Amino acid sequence: xxxxxxxxxxxxxxxxxxxxxxxxxxxxxxxxxxxxxxxxxxxxxxxxxxxxxxxxxxxxxxxxxxxxxxxxxxxxxxxxxxxxxxxxxxxxxxxxxxxx
Numbered sequence: 309x310x311x312x313x314x315x316x317x318x319x320x321x322x323x324x325x326x327x328x329x330x331x332x333x334x335x336x337x338x339x340x341x342x343x344x345x346x347x348x349x350x351x352x353x354x355x356x357x358x359x360x361x362x363x364x365x366x367x368x369x370x371x372x373x374x375x376x377x378x379x380x381x382x383x384x385x386x387x388x389x390x391x392x393x394x395x396x397x398x399x400x401x402x403x404x405x406x407x408x
Contacts, residue, residue, distance in 0.1 A: 351363060352399055361396075378399065
């Protein structure tokens with residue numbers, strides 16, 4: 309015949325409390341996390357915009373993923389201008405001028 313253990317006995321820690329090292333809390337990151345799409349938007353809003361290679365390096369994404377993210381920004385109503393500077397295509401978000 310087997311004897312059933314109570315819930316408290318079953319769930320009790322298996323090692324003595326003296327051997328368990330206390331867990332130290334991990335300090336939160338001092339800087340808030342920045343999502344990659346918001347990083348792309350910030351780079352495109354910066355003066356002079358950014359090249360595709362710069363965006364790939366900043367995010368670690370493949371070029372087709374960067375272009376898809378820019379398409380998403382266009383769908384949000386932003387205008388992205390493409391210019392050729394020293395043989396490198398640069399992309400920048402165009403801020404509309406306020407008349408008035």
